[in-house]
Amino acid sequence: MKKLRILLISIMTAALVVGCGGDSGGSTETYKLTLAQPVGGNINYQFKYTTECGDYCWNVPKGGQVTLEAVAAQGYEFDEWSGINCDLRECTFNMNSNRIVSVTFSELASTDTGDPDSGTPGGDDPITVAAPVLSPNGGTFADAPSVTITSGTDGAVIYYTIDGNTPTGSSTQYSDAITVTTTQTIKAVAIKDGESSSVVEATFTIETSGGDTSYSDGAFTAPILVAVGTTSGKVGTSADSAQDSYYRFTTDAAGSYNMTVSNIVDPAELYLYLYEEGVNSESGFMERIPFRLGDGIGRDSLYATLNHELAASTSYVLRVQNSSNAANVTYDLDIEYAGSWQYVGDAGFNGTEALNVQMALRSSGQPYVVFRDAGNGSRTKVMTYAGASWENVGGFASSEASYNQRIAIDPSDNRPVVSYNEVIDSKQYTRVKKFNGTEWENLSSSALHGVYSAMAFDGNGNLHVVYDDYSVSDGTFTPGSNGELTVKKLDSENWLSVGSERFSDRRAVHMQLAFDGDNAAHVAFVDYITSQGDKITVMKFDGTDWTVLGDKRQFAGGTPDLAFHPVTDELYLVKDGNMRVYRYADSQWHSVGGDADIVSTANATNIAFAPDGALYAAYGAGANYALKANVMQFDGAAWRVVGERDFSQDEGRYVSLQIGSDGLPMVAFADKGNELINSISVMSLGEVSGSTPPSGGDYDLFVGIEDELTETDPEKWYEFAVEAGKTYLVQWEDIFDRSTESTYSGDVEVSVFDGSDNYFPYFSSQSATDSSGLFEKRDSGYVISNYIKPLGNSVLRIKVNTWNNSAYAYGTFALRVIEVTD
Structure with a gap:
């Protein structure tokens, strides 16, 4: 049976656009305009193009400006555009996608409705659209005014700008x-039936000082209005007892906000207070933090952040108190939306107590979680998010009690691989298994004797495992002896030593493994000496043997993690306890973000880079197991x-x-606060999608999309990324009536193009034999399948149009693209 894997599809709009003379030739990236x-x-038109692509079709440079004007013939009037977002007769836009633009003119009811004695032809007078009215119409305000805009013309639509541009x-x-x-x-304009009013504008000036307010027992300068997301340089001074500054801001979305004071020029002792607007008691603050130079509340000594969860569309006041009486203390203030954590699926989705929770993501972002299932004999279990709920993958990966679980995703096929420890006949084993689509299977018959382990794939897709090696004692754990570090690489079904x-030097625990851009292996581990405490050592394989980076046992800590910067390829390390992150450069380790601890007590520390180089650190904050989950980002300072x-x-x-x-x-x-104590929660700042894992058989099948062809939109374009050496199934169903789910009404034509707009050659084709709900056969409708095998990595495009551009075949069709592995 074939193994299928989803390929993400994104819609790319095709449009009919006007073109006029321009340059030709060159390799400028273009979009089609017809x-x-x-x-x-x-239609009058003006723009530059490179080449013609057919009747009334041009290739226009990406970002090129296009101007269109609809000119009605006698007896007609302008109605609307299709394919661009514009209500005016003359429209200007930039080309950032393929477009179809058409214009509709409506026939006037009569061409002779004027005064018969006037000697002039009849017709409606041109519509005069009244200029909009702003209330209040500008001025200077101590508080934030609420501005309304109205129009004296019934049915007119008002558009406005606040960035200085003329509204359209x-x-x-x-x-x-x-x-x-x-x-x-x-600035505002009113538009009706393609006619525009004159543009009106009004300036609103917000006072930044003056007046009294009562946010404490004394009188202070009125709060300065600031916008969320902006940075303002402000001054606090001891002159005239005005030692505090107040800043008022209004939130947009509900969630977490950071209020940051940084770049303090002169020595000072500051406090940050947060109030909800209207609270005028000194003790009525929501939260406060002290900040002293040299202390830094766990951050750089010139930097302090107050973080709080705030409601949407609510005004707050931030007070910066200069409690040191230092004059003219300057600083920068930044108020930013920090996001809001959302559950991926349900909290506590696994339904039992979980230990050793670890997560890995497929290339699509779909999460897989491995854990020790304490409610089911402590066996190893893997679950994945299936788009609406979490589903088990392949039952249990271990048949006996197991420990120290880890997970990775094989980049060659996006399938999960797990490692764990189990004890059989008093001997320690490190098992490494992969899900084959139906069940978990051992990747090698060779035994690895160890208690702790970690896994990683190098840049060539080769699996490596690092573990505390008990092979000298044939797997028997003896405290204080053996258990030194070994790294092995999987070659076919054999483990080869690296x-x-x-x-x-001695027993190693809590190890991590990572590869740099040159595929050199790096390990971080706790170099375990009972009498001296946990100390972390980092080592690199230089092609011959393992060398120490920095000093042996350089960092005090028990759970290190490693990550490489995606741009600079520099190695980063995070350590727990008094949590810090270090960067290795110039043969030494450098603290990231100053010499102070990020937090004073942390556990289960992790670091990871986003593709753009943004560095994140996650941890449980608190001593022992009194932890709360947290994530921080390094902003460069x-x-x-x-x-x-x-x-x-x-x-x-x-x-x-x-x-x-x-x-x-x-x-x-694992969240102790879940309904079932210590069950698993997964949370994200972004959207997470998933798909149901296969329940049996060697496949992973995904459905695609439904779309519609109409008279005004007779063709659709899609794009998808492909890789050399892989095979892809392009499958579609002809036009059908979705309301009846049965009526066949016409054929669609599907074409695949490469980057040069050439037809992409199919290497085989066959009729579809499977059904998946969306693609099941309806009456005499057809499901068509074609297979393609690209010669290189690229982005291909699919065009869908009615057969021979026949009008009878407008309606709904279905389409999908699947990567197929034989």
Whole structure:
């Protein structure tokens, strides 16, 4: 049976566009523009193009400006455009996708409705659209005014801008009153039936000082209005007892916000207070933090952040208190939305107590979680998010009690691989298994004797495992002896040693494994000496043997993690306890974000990079197991909270961090606060999609999309990425009536193009024999399948149109693209 894997599809709109003379030749990236010739008028146009692509079709450079004007013939009037978002007769837009643009003219009811005595032909007078009215019409305000915009012309639509640009039908449409929190100019226009009013504008100036307010027992300067997401340089001074500054801001979305004071120029002792607007008691603050130079509250000594979860559309006041009486203390203030953590599926989805929780993601961002299932004999279990719920993958990976679980995803086929420890006849074994589509199977018959392990795939897709090696004692665990570190690589079904075996000085635990851009293996591990405590050592395989980076036992800590910067390829290390992150450069380790601890007590520390180089760290905050799950991001100067602080409901154990396909962090952990204590929750800052894992058989089948061809939109374009040497199934169903789910009404033509707009050759084709709900046969409709095998990595495009462009075949069709592995 064939093995199928989803390929993500994204819609790319095709449009008919007008073109006029321009340059030709060159290798400029272009988009297709084609014009549908209208009835009842003409289209004037202006833009540059490279080549013609058919009748009324041009290739226009990406980002090129296109101007169209609808000119109605006598007896007709302009109605609307299709394919562009514009209500005016003359429209200008930039080409950032293939477009179809058409224009509709409506026939006038009569061409002789004028005064018969006037001697002039009849007809309606041109519509005069009244200019919109702003209320209030600008001025200076101490508080944020609420501005309404109205029009004296019935049916007119109002559009406005606040960035200085002249408003058009493509600008923001007015719907509700506008709250002005910073000095700005509002410009507005009213549009009806393609006719525009004159543009009006008004400037609103917000006072930044003056007046008294009572946010404490004394009188202070009125709060300065600032916008969320902006950075403002402000001054606090001891002159005239005005030692505090107040800043008022209004939130947009509900969630976590960071309020940061940084770049303090002169020595000072500051406090940050957060109030909900209207609270005027000194003791009525929501939260406060002290900040002293040299202390830094766990951050760089010139940087402090107050993080709090705030409601949507609510005004708050931030007070910066200069308690040191130092004059003219300057600083920068930044108020930013930090995000909001969302559950992926249900909290506690596994339904039992879980230990050793670890997570890995497929290339699509679909999460897989491995854990020790305490409610089912402590066996190893894997679950994945299936788009609506979490589903088990292959039953249990172990048949007996097991420990120290780890997980990785094989990049060659996106299938999970797990390692774990089990004890058989008093001997320690490290098992490594892979899900084959039906069940978990051992990757090698060779035994690995170890208690702790970690896995990673190198850049060539080769699996490596690092473990504490007990092979000298034939797997028998003897405290204080053997258990040194060994790294092995899977070659076919055999484990081959990487460098010397048992290369650490003594027993190693809690190890991590990572590869740099040159495929050099790096390990971090706890170099275990009972009398001296846990100390971390980092080593690199230089092609011959293992060498130490920095000093042996350089860092105090018990759970290290490693990650390589995706751009610089520099190695980063995080350690627990008094949590810090280090970067290895110039043959030494450098603290990231200053010399102070990120947090004073942390457990289960992880780090990971987003593709753009954004560095995240996840951890459980608190001593022993009194932990709360947290994630922070390094912004280039210091560490900031991401999402809500302490976002687990109760103790969050075994925190595991990954970066989703959207570049945002995702974490898995066992939450003591779940309805079932210590069951698993997975949370993310971004959207997470998934698919149901196969329940049996050697396949993984995904459905595609449904779309519609119409008279105004007679063709559709899609794009998808392919890799050389792989086979893809392009499958579609002809036009059918979705309302009856049975009526066949026409044929569609599907064409695949490469980057040069050439037809992509099929290497075989066959009729579809399977059904998956969306693609089941309906009456005499057809399901067609074609297989393609690209010669290189590229992005291919699919065009869907009616057969021979026949009008009778407008309607709904279905399409999917699947990677097929024989």
